[in-house]
Amino acid sequence: MERKGDVPNKVRLRRARADIREALLESALVEFGAKGFDGASTRSIAQRVEAHQPQINYHFESKEALWTASVDYLFGLLGEALEGVLPAALAGVDAWELAAAFAGGIRRFVQFAAEHPELNQIMVHEGTANSARLEWMTETHVRPFFDGIMAAWHVLRVAGIAAPIDGGILYYVLIGAASLPYVNAPEVRLLTGRNPRDSEWMSAHANALVAILLPGLPRTDRPVG
Amino acid sequence: MERKGDVPNKVRLRRARADIREALLESALVEFGAKGFDGASTRSIAQRVEAHQPQINYHFESKEALWTASVDYLFGLLGEALEGVLPAALAGVDAWELAAAFAGGIRRFVQFAAEHPELNQIMVHEGTANSARLEWMTETHVRPFFDGIMAAWHVLRVAGIAAPIDGGILYYVLIGAASLPYVNAPEVRLLTGRNPRDSEWMSAHANALVAILLPGLPRTDRPVG
DNA sequence: CCTCCTTGTTATCGAACGATAATAACGATA
DNA sequence: TATCGTTATTATCGTTCGATAACAAGGAGG
Numbered sequence: 405m406e407r408k409g410d411v412p413n414k415v416r417l418r419r420a421r422a423d424i425r426e427a428l429l430e431s432a433l434v435e436f437g438a439k440g441f442d443g444a445s446t447r448s449i450a451q452r453v454e455a456h457q458p459q460i461n462y463h464f465e466s467k468e469a470l471w472t473a474s475v476d477y478l479f480g481l482l483g484e485a486l487e488g489v490l491p492a493a494l495a496g497v498d499a500w501e502l503a504a505a506f507a508g509g510i511r512r513f514v515q516f517a518a519e520h521p522e523l524n525q526i527m528v529h530e531g532t533a534n535s536a537r538l539e540w541m542t543e544t545h546v547r548p549f550f551d552g553i554m555a556a557w558h559v560l561r562v563a564g565i566a567a568p569i570d571g572g573i574l575y576y577v578l579i580g581a582a583s584l585p586y587v588n589a590p591e592v593r594l595l596t597g598r599n600p601r602d603s604e605w606m607s608a609h610a611n612a613l614v615a616i617l618l619p620g621l622p623r624t625d626r627p628v629g
Numbered sequence: 630m631e632r633k634g635d636v637p638n639k640v641r642l643r644r645a646r647a648d649i650r651e652a653l654l655e656s657a658l659v660e661f662g663a664k665g666f667d668g669a670s671t672r673s674i675a676q677r678v679e680a681h682q683p684q685i686n687y688h689f690e691s692k693e694a695l696w697t698a699s700v701d702y703l704f705g706l707l708g709e710a711l712e713g714v715l716p717a718a719l720a721g722v723d724a725w726e727l728a729a730a731f732a733g734g735i736r737r738f739v740q741f742a743a744e745h746p747e748l749n750q751i752m753v754h755e756g757t758a759n760s761a762r763l764e765w766m767t768e769t770h771v772r773p774f775f776d777g778i779m780a781a782w783h784v785l786r787v788a789g790i791a792a793p794i795d796g797g798i799l800y801y802v803l804i805g806a807a808s809l810p811y812v813n814a815p816e817v818r819l820l821t822g823r824n825p826r827d828s829e830w831m832s833a834h835a836n837a838l839v840a841i842l843l844p845g846l847p848r849t850d851r852p853v854g
Numbered sequence: 855c856c857t858c859c860t861t862g863t864t865a866t867c868g869a870a871c872g873a874t875a876a877t878a879a880c881g882a883t884a
Numbered sequence: 885t886a887t888c889g890t891t892a893t894t895a896t897c898g899t900t901c902g903a904t905a906a907c908a909a910g911g912a913g914g
Contacts, residue, residue: 416861416863416908416909416910417862418860418861418862418864418909418910418911419750419859420860420865421860421861423893424861431755437757438757439665439667439757439758440665440667440668440754442664442665442667442668443665443666443668443669444900445902446901446902446903447900447901447902455862456862456863456864457648457901457902457903457904458863458864458903458905459861459862459863460902460903461903462861462862463861466902466903467706467901467902467903502726521757525757526742527669527813528753528809528812528813529665529754529757530816531665531812531813531815531816532662532663532664532746532750532754532812532813532815533663534815535814538815538819539819542816542819542820543819546816546820547820548805550820551874557776559803567837567840567841568837568840569833569837569840569841570650570833570837572817572823573830573833573834573837573893574811574837575821576755576806576810576813576817576825577806577810577834577838577841578806579810580805580806580808580809580810581801581802582805582808582809583805584802584804585755585798585801585805586811587753587756587757588752588753588756588757588801589762590756590757590759591752591755591756591763591767591771592797592801593770594763594764594768595775595798596797598797599694600801601687605798608794608795608807609798609802612792612793612794612795612798612799612802613791613802615792615794616792616794616802616841616842616844617841619844620800620843623755623891624907641879641891641892642894643879643880643881643890643891643892644889644891644892646890649891655881669884670870670871670872671856671871671872671873672870672872679893680892681892681893682871682873683872683873683874683892683893684891684892684893684896685872685873686872686873686874687891688891691872691873692871692872692873743898747907798860819909840858
Protein backbone atom coordinates (compact mmCIF):
# COMPACT_ATOMS: atom_id res chain seq x y z
CA MET A 405 0.00 0.00 0.00
CA GLU A 406 3.08 2.23 0.18
CA ARG A 407 2.13 4.42 3.15
CA LYS A 408 4.74 6.49 4.93
CA GLY A 409 3.60 9.68 3.22
CA ASP A 410 3.47 8.26 -0.30
CA VAL A 411 7.14 9.07 -0.64
CA PRO A 412 8.94 6.38 -2.67
CA ASN A 413 10.85 4.07 -0.38
CA LYS A 414 14.16 5.90 -0.35
CA VAL A 415 16.30 2.89 0.41
CA ARG A 416 19.91 3.68 0.97
CA LEU A 417 21.75 1.21 -1.20
CA ARG A 418 25.21 0.21 -0.20
CA ARG A 419 27.38 -1.58 -2.71
CA ALA A 420 30.69 -3.39 -2.48
CA ARG A 421 33.65 -1.32 -3.52
CA ALA A 422 34.32 -3.35 -6.67
CA ASP A 423 30.66 -3.21 -7.75
CA ILE A 424 30.14 0.51 -7.41
CA ARG A 425 33.51 1.18 -9.03
CA GLU A 426 32.65 -0.90 -12.08
CA ALA A 427 29.22 0.69 -12.32
CA LEU A 428 30.80 4.13 -12.26
CA LEU A 429 33.41 3.10 -14.82
CA GLU A 430 30.81 1.92 -17.29
CA SER A 431 28.62 4.93 -16.74
CA ALA A 432 31.62 7.19 -17.21
CA LEU A 433 32.44 5.53 -20.53
CA VAL A 434 28.99 6.25 -21.89
CA GLU A 435 29.08 9.87 -20.79
CA PHE A 436 32.67 10.54 -21.84
CA GLY A 437 31.95 8.91 -25.20
CA ALA A 438 28.80 10.89 -25.84
CA LYS A 439 29.91 14.30 -24.59
CA GLY A 440 33.68 14.30 -24.30
CA PHE A 441 35.72 14.90 -21.15
CA ASP A 442 34.62 18.50 -20.65
CA GLY A 443 31.02 17.96 -21.66
CA ALA A 444 30.48 15.03 -19.34
CA SER A 445 29.53 15.91 -15.79
CA THR A 446 30.32 13.86 -12.75
CA ARG A 447 26.77 14.44 -11.51
CA SER A 448 25.19 12.74 -14.52
CA ILE A 449 27.78 9.94 -14.47
CA ALA A 450 26.79 9.22 -10.88
CA GLN A 451 23.06 9.67 -11.43
CA ARG A 452 23.04 7.11 -14.23
CA VAL A 453 23.91 4.38 -11.72
CA GLU A 454 21.91 5.78 -8.79
CA ALA A 455 24.90 7.19 -7.02
CA HIS A 456 25.71 10.67 -5.77
CA GLN A 457 28.30 12.94 -7.26
CA PRO A 458 30.73 12.93 -4.29
CA GLN A 459 30.98 9.14 -4.55
CA ILE A 460 33.12 9.69 -7.63
CA ASN A 461 35.68 11.54 -5.58
CA TYR A 462 35.40 8.91 -2.90
CA HIS A 463 35.96 5.91 -5.17
CA PHE A 464 38.30 7.73 -7.56
CA GLU A 465 40.64 10.56 -6.90
CA SER A 466 39.16 13.00 -9.36
CA LYS A 467 37.25 13.31 -12.63
CA GLU A 468 40.56 12.95 -14.45
CA ALA A 469 41.38 9.76 -12.53
CA LEU A 470 37.95 8.39 -13.33
CA TRP A 471 38.60 9.06 -17.01
CA THR A 472 41.96 7.31 -16.86
CA ALA A 473 40.53 4.31 -15.05
CA SER A 474 37.65 3.96 -17.51
CA VAL A 475 39.99 4.16 -20.50
CA ASP A 476 42.20 1.48 -18.94
CA TYR A 477 39.11 -0.65 -18.42
CA LEU A 478 37.98 -0.17 -22.01
CA PHE A 479 41.31 -1.00 -23.60
CA GLY A 480 41.37 -4.07 -21.43
CA LEU A 481 38.12 -5.16 -23.05
CA LEU A 482 39.59 -4.45 -26.49
CA GLY A 483 42.61 -6.55 -25.65
CA GLU A 484 40.37 -9.47 -24.69
CA ALA A 485 38.33 -9.10 -27.89
CA LEU A 486 41.46 -9.19 -30.04
CA GLU A 487 43.33 -11.80 -28.03
CA GLY A 488 45.30 -14.11 -30.24
CA VAL A 489 44.22 -12.67 -33.57
CA LEU A 490 47.77 -11.95 -34.68
CA PRO A 491 50.62 -14.41 -34.14
CA ALA A 492 53.03 -13.07 -31.54
CA ALA A 493 56.05 -13.50 -33.81
CA LEU A 494 55.53 -12.45 -37.41
CA ALA A 495 58.94 -13.51 -38.72
CA GLY A 496 58.55 -16.26 -41.24
CA VAL A 497 54.83 -16.69 -40.76
CA ASP A 498 52.86 -17.78 -43.80
CA ALA A 499 51.43 -14.70 -45.49
CA TRP A 500 48.13 -16.37 -46.35
CA GLU A 501 47.57 -17.47 -42.79
CA LEU A 502 48.42 -13.97 -41.66
CA ALA A 503 45.95 -12.52 -44.15
CA ALA A 504 43.19 -14.74 -42.84
CA ALA A 505 44.08 -13.70 -39.29
CA PHE A 506 44.10 -10.03 -40.29
CA ALA A 507 40.67 -10.40 -41.86
CA GLY A 508 39.46 -12.01 -38.65
CA GLY A 509 40.94 -9.13 -36.71
CA ILE A 510 39.05 -6.63 -38.85
CA ARG A 511 35.80 -8.49 -38.18
CA ARG A 512 36.43 -8.60 -34.46
CA PHE A 513 37.36 -4.95 -34.39
CA VAL A 514 34.18 -3.98 -36.24
CA GLN A 515 32.15 -5.99 -33.77
CA PHE A 516 33.95 -4.38 -30.85
CA ALA A 517 33.45 -0.89 -32.29
CA ALA A 518 29.74 -1.62 -32.58
CA GLU A 519 29.41 -3.06 -29.08
CA HIS A 520 31.64 -0.49 -27.42
CA PRO A 521 31.33 2.70 -29.46
CA GLU A 522 32.71 4.53 -26.44
CA LEU A 523 36.23 3.47 -27.36
CA ASN A 524 36.40 5.25 -30.67
CA GLN A 525 34.18 8.07 -29.46
CA ILE A 526 36.65 8.82 -26.71
CA MET A 527 39.62 8.45 -29.05
CA VAL A 528 38.14 10.81 -31.58
CA HIS A 529 37.15 13.32 -28.91
CA GLU A 530 40.59 13.34 -27.38
CA GLY A 531 42.46 13.20 -30.68
CA THR A 532 41.13 16.55 -31.85
CA ALA A 533 43.36 18.59 -29.55
CA ASN A 534 46.67 18.07 -27.80
CA SER A 535 46.39 17.27 -24.14
CA ALA A 536 48.05 15.25 -21.42
CA ARG A 537 45.18 12.79 -21.73
CA LEU A 538 45.81 12.28 -25.46
CA GLU A 539 49.52 11.77 -24.89
CA TRP A 540 48.96 9.23 -22.15
CA MET A 541 46.33 7.30 -24.08
CA THR A 542 48.42 7.24 -27.27
CA GLU A 543 51.60 6.05 -25.64
CA THR A 544 50.03 3.64 -23.18
CA HIS A 545 47.30 1.96 -25.17
CA VAL A 546 47.32 2.92 -28.83
CA ARG A 547 50.95 2.42 -29.73
CA PRO A 548 51.16 -1.36 -29.09
CA PHE A 549 47.99 -1.80 -31.11
CA PHE A 550 49.38 0.41 -33.89
CA ASP A 551 52.72 -1.39 -33.95
CA GLY A 552 51.07 -4.77 -34.32
CA ILE A 553 49.02 -3.60 -37.28
CA MET A 554 52.05 -2.03 -38.92
CA ALA A 555 54.08 -5.23 -38.67
CA ALA A 556 51.33 -7.40 -40.08
CA TRP A 557 50.53 -4.93 -42.84
CA HIS A 558 54.14 -4.91 -43.98
CA VAL A 559 54.12 -8.68 -44.46
CA LEU A 560 50.82 -8.54 -46.33
CA ARG A 561 52.07 -5.77 -48.59
CA VAL A 562 55.22 -7.67 -49.51
CA ALA A 563 53.11 -10.73 -50.27
CA GLY A 564 50.89 -8.67 -52.56
CA ILE A 565 47.75 -9.52 -50.62
CA ALA A 566 47.16 -6.09 -49.11
CA ALA A 567 46.01 -3.04 -51.04
CA PRO A 568 48.96 -0.81 -52.01
CA ILE A 569 48.66 1.64 -49.14
CA ASP A 570 51.32 3.00 -46.82
CA GLY A 571 51.01 1.59 -43.30
CA GLY A 572 50.47 4.88 -41.50
CA ILE A 573 47.73 5.81 -43.92
CA LEU A 574 46.19 2.35 -43.78
CA TYR A 575 45.88 2.60 -40.03
CA TYR A 576 43.70 5.70 -40.11
CA VAL A 577 41.74 4.53 -43.16
CA LEU A 578 40.96 1.29 -41.34
CA ILE A 579 40.10 2.80 -37.98
CA GLY A 580 38.08 5.62 -39.50
CA ALA A 581 36.16 3.37 -41.87
CA ALA A 582 35.58 0.70 -39.23
CA SER A 583 34.43 2.96 -36.41
CA LEU A 584 32.56 5.97 -37.81
CA PRO A 585 29.17 4.26 -38.26
CA TYR A 586 29.15 3.27 -34.59
CA VAL A 587 30.76 6.44 -33.26
CA ASN A 588 28.02 8.37 -35.03
CA ALA A 589 25.24 5.83 -34.79
CA PRO A 590 22.65 8.53 -33.94
CA GLU A 591 23.50 10.31 -37.18
CA VAL A 592 23.34 7.05 -39.16
CA ARG A 593 19.82 6.44 -37.90
CA LEU A 594 18.71 9.95 -38.77
CA LEU A 595 20.34 9.93 -42.19
CA THR A 596 19.69 6.41 -43.43
CA GLY A 597 16.89 5.14 -41.20
CA ARG A 598 18.94 2.03 -40.49
CA ASN A 599 20.61 0.84 -37.33
CA PRO A 600 24.33 0.17 -37.89
CA ARG A 601 24.35 -2.18 -34.92
CA ASP A 602 22.08 -4.67 -36.69
CA SER A 603 24.06 -7.81 -37.31
CA GLU A 604 23.44 -7.67 -41.08
CA TRP A 605 24.77 -4.13 -41.16
CA MET A 606 27.86 -5.08 -39.18
CA SER A 607 28.53 -8.15 -41.32
CA ALA A 608 28.19 -6.26 -44.60
CA HIS A 609 30.40 -3.54 -43.20
CA ALA A 610 33.15 -5.88 -42.05
CA ASN A 611 33.07 -7.91 -45.25
CA ALA A 612 33.36 -4.71 -47.30
CA LEU A 613 36.42 -3.61 -45.34
CA VAL A 614 38.12 -6.98 -45.78
CA ALA A 615 37.34 -6.96 -49.50
CA ILE A 616 38.76 -3.52 -50.23
CA LEU A 617 41.79 -3.71 -47.92
CA LEU A 618 42.84 -7.28 -48.74
CA PRO A 619 41.98 -7.57 -52.44
CA GLY A 620 44.45 -10.43 -52.85
CA LEU A 621 42.51 -12.62 -50.45
CA PRO A 622 39.83 -14.87 -52.00
CA ARG A 623 36.50 -13.45 -50.88
CA THR A 624 34.95 -15.41 -48.04
CA ASP A 625 32.11 -13.36 -46.59
CA ARG A 626 30.94 -14.34 -43.17
CA PRO A 627 28.79 -12.93 -40.41
CA VAL A 628 30.33 -11.23 -37.40
CA GLY A 629 29.21 -11.81 -33.84
CA MET B 630 59.49 55.13 -25.75
CA GLU B 631 56.08 53.84 -24.71
CA ARG B 632 55.39 56.17 -21.79
CA LYS B 633 51.93 56.51 -20.32
CA GLY B 634 52.82 54.30 -17.36
CA ASP B 635 54.49 51.50 -19.33
CA VAL B 636 51.08 50.00 -19.82
CA PRO B 637 50.77 48.48 -23.32
CA ASN B 638 48.81 50.81 -25.54
CA LYS B 639 45.36 49.41 -24.92
CA VAL B 640 43.84 50.57 -28.20
CA ARG B 641 40.15 50.00 -28.46
CA LEU B 642 39.72 48.36 -31.81
CA ARG B 643 36.44 48.81 -33.56
CA ARG B 644 35.63 46.52 -36.47
CA ALA B 645 32.94 46.57 -39.11
CA ARG B 646 30.02 44.30 -38.36
CA ALA B 647 30.87 41.89 -41.19
CA ASP B 648 34.53 41.68 -40.18
CA ILE B 649 34.06 40.93 -36.51
CA ARG B 650 31.29 38.50 -37.32
CA GLU B 651 33.49 36.53 -39.69
CA ALA B 652 36.38 36.59 -37.23
CA LEU B 653 34.12 35.21 -34.53
CA LEU B 654 32.73 32.56 -36.88
CA GLU B 655 36.17 31.26 -37.77
CA SER B 656 37.32 31.32 -34.17
CA ALA B 657 34.17 29.49 -33.14
CA LEU B 658 34.83 26.77 -35.72
CA VAL B 659 38.26 26.09 -34.30
CA GLU B 660 36.99 25.94 -30.74
CA PHE B 661 33.86 23.94 -31.49
CA GLY B 662 35.94 21.53 -33.57
CA ALA B 663 38.60 21.03 -30.92
CA LYS B 664 36.38 20.86 -27.83
CA GLY B 665 32.81 20.27 -28.94
CA PHE B 666 29.82 22.50 -28.25
CA ASP B 667 29.84 22.09 -24.49
CA GLY B 668 33.59 22.15 -24.11
CA ALA B 669 34.05 25.33 -26.10
CA SER B 670 33.62 28.54 -24.11
CA THR B 671 32.43 31.82 -25.54
CA ARG B 672 35.16 33.58 -23.62
CA SER B 673 37.97 31.71 -25.40
CA ILE B 674 36.22 32.04 -28.77
CA ALA B 675 36.18 35.79 -28.27
CA GLN B 676 39.69 36.02 -26.83
CA ARG B 677 41.17 34.23 -29.83
CA VAL B 678 40.23 37.18 -32.03
CA GLU B 679 40.82 39.90 -29.43
CA ALA B 680 37.18 40.41 -28.65
CA HIS B 681 35.23 40.30 -25.40
CA GLN B 682 32.79 37.60 -24.47
CA PRO B 683 29.63 39.79 -24.55
CA GLN B 684 30.35 40.67 -28.16
CA ILE B 685 29.23 37.17 -29.06
CA ASN B 686 25.78 37.87 -27.66
CA TYR B 687 25.82 41.24 -29.36
CA HIS B 688 26.73 39.97 -32.84
CA PHE B 689 24.89 36.67 -32.45
CA GLU B 690 21.87 35.84 -30.42
CA SER B 691 23.43 33.13 -28.27
CA LYS B 692 26.14 30.49 -28.17
CA GLU B 693 23.74 28.16 -29.97
CA ALA B 694 23.10 30.75 -32.71
CA LEU B 695 26.85 31.23 -33.09
CA TRP B 696 27.24 27.49 -33.55
CA THR B 697 24.49 27.40 -36.18
CA ALA B 698 25.95 30.34 -38.06
CA SER B 699 29.45 28.87 -38.06
CA VAL B 700 28.18 25.50 -39.32
CA ASP B 701 26.27 27.29 -42.10
CA TYR B 702 29.44 29.14 -42.98
CA LEU B 703 31.50 25.94 -43.03
CA PHE B 704 29.11 23.97 -45.21
CA GLY B 705 29.08 26.94 -47.55
CA LEU B 706 32.83 26.53 -47.94
CA LEU B 707 32.39 22.80 -48.55
CA GLY B 708 29.81 23.55 -51.23
CA GLU B 709 32.26 25.87 -52.98
CA ALA B 710 35.03 23.27 -52.77
CA LEU B 711 32.84 20.60 -54.35
CA GLU B 712 31.09 22.86 -56.84
CA GLY B 713 30.49 21.09 -60.12
CA VAL B 714 32.19 17.82 -59.25
CA LEU B 715 29.08 15.75 -59.94
CA PRO B 716 26.86 16.35 -62.95
CA ALA B 717 23.52 17.77 -61.85
CA ALA B 718 21.53 15.14 -63.71
CA LEU B 719 22.88 11.61 -63.46
CA ALA B 720 20.36 9.99 -65.79
CA GLY B 721 22.12 8.61 -68.83
CA VAL B 722 25.52 10.03 -67.93
CA ASP B 723 28.54 8.04 -69.06
CA ALA B 724 29.69 5.86 -66.17
CA TRP B 725 33.38 6.33 -66.90
CA GLU B 726 33.06 10.09 -66.91
CA LEU B 727 31.12 9.83 -63.67
CA ALA B 728 33.82 7.64 -62.16
CA ALA B 729 36.48 10.19 -63.05
CA ALA B 730 34.33 12.92 -61.52
CA PHE B 731 33.78 10.84 -58.39
CA ALA B 732 37.51 10.31 -58.04
CA GLY B 733 38.01 14.05 -58.38
CA GLY B 734 35.38 14.57 -55.71
CA ILE B 735 37.21 12.24 -53.34
CA ARG B 736 40.43 14.18 -53.87
CA ARG B 737 38.72 17.51 -53.28
CA PHE B 738 37.00 16.19 -50.19
CA VAL B 739 40.29 14.92 -48.77
CA GLN B 740 41.86 18.30 -49.40
CA PHE B 741 38.93 20.07 -47.78
CA ALA B 742 39.02 17.76 -44.77
CA ALA B 743 42.71 18.57 -44.35
CA GLU B 744 42.26 22.32 -44.73
CA HIS B 745 39.09 22.52 -42.65
CA PRO B 746 39.27 19.70 -40.11
CA GLU B 747 36.64 21.60 -38.14
CA LEU B 748 33.92 20.28 -40.42
CA ASN B 749 34.39 16.62 -39.62
CA GLN B 750 35.41 17.35 -36.05
CA ILE B 751 32.10 19.08 -35.48
CA MET B 752 30.18 16.36 -37.29
CA VAL B 753 31.80 13.63 -35.25
CA HIS B 754 31.30 15.53 -31.99
CA GLU B 755 27.63 16.14 -32.69
CA GLY B 756 26.96 12.72 -34.19
CA THR B 757 27.80 10.88 -30.99
CA ALA B 758 24.55 11.85 -29.25
CA ASN B 759 21.09 12.85 -30.33
CA SER B 760 20.38 16.55 -30.10
CA ALA B 761 18.46 19.29 -31.84
CA ARG B 762 21.77 20.45 -33.28
CA LEU B 763 22.47 17.04 -34.83
CA GLU B 764 19.00 16.86 -36.31
CA TRP B 765 19.24 20.32 -37.82
CA MET B 766 22.71 19.76 -39.25
CA THR B 767 21.80 16.37 -40.70
CA GLU B 768 18.62 17.50 -42.40
CA THR B 769 19.87 20.89 -43.54
CA HIS B 770 23.39 20.22 -44.71
CA VAL B 771 24.29 16.54 -44.70
CA ARG B 772 21.32 15.04 -46.51
CA PRO B 773 21.81 16.77 -49.89
CA PHE B 774 25.46 15.77 -49.81
CA PHE B 775 24.53 12.20 -48.87
CA ASP B 776 21.86 11.94 -51.59
CA GLY B 777 24.29 13.05 -54.28
CA ILE B 778 26.82 10.44 -53.27
CA MET B 779 24.16 7.72 -53.14
CA ALA B 780 22.93 8.51 -56.67
CA ALA B 781 26.43 8.54 -58.15
CA TRP B 782 27.46 5.40 -56.28
CA HIS B 783 24.47 3.50 -57.65
CA VAL B 784 25.52 4.26 -61.23
CA LEU B 785 29.10 3.27 -60.52
CA ARG B 786 28.01 0.02 -58.91
CA VAL B 787 25.82 -0.95 -61.86
CA ALA B 788 28.71 -0.19 -64.20
CA GLY B 789 30.99 -2.43 -62.16
CA ILE B 790 33.48 0.34 -61.49
CA ALA B 791 32.77 0.76 -57.80
CA ALA B 792 33.72 -1.70 -55.10
CA PRO B 793 30.81 -3.98 -54.17
CA ILE B 794 29.63 -2.04 -51.14
CA ASP B 795 26.13 -0.96 -50.17
CA GLY B 796 25.66 2.79 -50.54
CA GLY B 797 24.84 3.54 -46.91
CA ILE B 798 27.90 1.66 -45.78
CA LEU B 799 30.09 3.22 -48.45
CA TYR B 800 29.14 6.67 -47.23
CA TYR B 801 30.48 6.11 -43.73
CA VAL B 802 33.49 4.14 -44.92
CA LEU B 803 34.40 7.00 -47.23
CA ILE B 804 33.80 9.83 -44.77
CA GLY B 805 35.50 8.00 -41.92
CA ALA B 806 38.51 6.97 -43.96
CA ALA B 807 38.83 10.37 -45.59
CA SER B 808 38.50 12.52 -42.50
CA LEU B 809 39.97 10.72 -39.48
CA PRO B 810 43.64 11.61 -40.11
CA TYR B 811 42.74 15.31 -40.15
CA VAL B 812 40.12 15.16 -37.40
CA ASN B 813 42.76 13.55 -35.19
CA ALA B 814 45.84 15.22 -36.62
CA PRO B 815 47.33 15.73 -33.13
CA GLU B 816 47.14 12.00 -32.53
CA VAL B 817 48.65 11.24 -35.95
CA ARG B 818 51.65 13.40 -35.13
CA LEU B 819 52.12 11.75 -31.75
CA LEU B 820 51.70 8.23 -33.10
CA THR B 821 53.51 8.35 -36.44
CA GLY B 822 55.68 11.45 -36.22
CA ARG B 823 54.29 12.59 -39.54
CA ASN B 824 52.03 15.50 -40.41
CA PRO B 825 48.93 14.36 -42.31
CA ARG B 826 48.54 17.82 -43.76
CA ASP B 827 51.75 17.51 -45.77
CA SER B 828 50.84 17.48 -49.42
CA GLU B 829 52.53 14.10 -50.01
CA TRP B 830 50.52 12.60 -47.18
CA MET B 831 47.28 14.01 -48.54
CA SER B 832 48.02 12.86 -52.07
CA ALA B 833 48.92 9.33 -51.02
CA HIS B 834 45.83 9.23 -48.85
CA ALA B 835 43.46 10.41 -51.59
CA ASN B 836 45.00 8.11 -54.20
CA ALA B 837 44.62 5.17 -51.83
CA LEU B 838 40.94 5.91 -51.30
CA VAL B 839 40.29 6.18 -55.02
CA ALA B 840 42.15 2.94 -55.65
CA ILE B 841 40.28 0.86 -53.08
CA LEU B 842 36.82 2.34 -53.67
CA LEU B 843 36.92 2.47 -57.47
CA PRO B 844 38.92 -0.65 -58.35
CA GLY B 845 37.43 -0.68 -61.86
CA LEU B 846 38.98 2.66 -62.69
CA PRO B 847 42.47 2.55 -64.30
CA ARG B 848 44.85 3.90 -61.72
CA THR B 849 45.88 7.50 -62.37
CA ASP B 850 47.56 8.84 -59.23
CA ARG B 851 47.79 12.57 -58.95
CA PRO B 852 48.60 15.16 -56.34
CA VAL B 853 45.86 17.02 -54.54
CA GLY B 854 45.93 20.74 -53.85
C1' DC C 855 23.90 -5.23 21.49
C1' DC C 856 28.19 -2.63 20.72
C1' DT C 857 32.32 -1.34 17.97
C1' DC C 858 34.41 0.17 14.19
C1' DC C 859 35.44 0.45 9.49
C1' DT C 860 33.28 1.32 5.12
C1' DT C 861 30.11 3.50 2.24
C1' DG C 862 26.33 6.86 1.45
C1' DT C 863 24.33 11.54 1.95
C1' DT C 864 23.96 16.43 2.51
C1' DA C 865 25.74 21.04 2.50
C1' DT C 866 28.69 24.10 0.67
C1' DC C 867 32.88 26.09 -1.42
C1' DG C 868 35.28 28.75 -5.28
C1' DA C 869 35.65 28.84 -10.22
C1' DA C 870 33.86 29.08 -14.74
C1' DC C 871 30.02 29.33 -17.59
C1' DG C 872 26.36 32.05 -20.77
C1' DA C 873 23.68 35.96 -20.61
C1' DT C 874 22.29 40.82 -19.79
C1' DA C 875 22.29 45.70 -18.46
C1' DA C 876 24.65 49.89 -18.10
C1' DT C 877 28.11 52.73 -19.64
C1' DA C 878 31.94 54.34 -22.65
C1' DA C 879 34.16 55.23 -26.90
C1' DC C 880 34.35 55.29 -31.80
C1' DG C 881 33.42 57.44 -36.33
C1' DA C 882 30.46 58.86 -40.15
C1' DT C 883 27.47 62.73 -41.05
C1' DA C 884 25.93 67.29 -40.83
C1' DT D 885 32.66 70.53 -33.86
C1' DA D 886 28.23 68.58 -32.33
C1' DT D 887 25.13 64.68 -33.10
C1' DC D 888 23.92 60.11 -33.08
C1' DG D 889 23.85 55.31 -34.27
C1' DT D 890 27.06 51.49 -33.76
C1' DT D 891 30.40 48.88 -31.47
C1' DA D 892 33.30 47.98 -27.30
C1' DT D 893 33.92 47.43 -22.39
C1' DT D 894 32.89 46.58 -17.64
C1' DA D 895 30.16 44.74 -14.01
C1' DT D 896 27.30 41.44 -12.48
C1' DC D 897 23.53 37.96 -12.44
C1' DG D 898 22.03 33.04 -11.78
C1' DT D 899 23.55 28.39 -12.89
C1' DT D 900 26.46 24.54 -13.06
C1' DC D 901 30.73 22.52 -12.37
C1' DG D 902 34.36 19.54 -9.54
C1' DA D 903 35.85 19.12 -5.05
C1' DT D 904 35.74 18.74 0.04
C1' DA D 905 34.17 18.44 4.79
C1' DA D 906 30.96 16.95 8.07
C1' DC D 907 27.72 13.80 9.27
C1' DA D 908 24.65 9.53 8.82
C1' DA D 909 23.92 4.83 8.20
C1' DG D 910 25.09 0.09 6.93
C1' DG D 911 27.03 -4.31 8.44
C1' DA D 912 30.59 -7.75 9.89
C1' DG D 913 32.99 -9.39 14.13
C1' DG D 914 33.13 -9.39 18.86
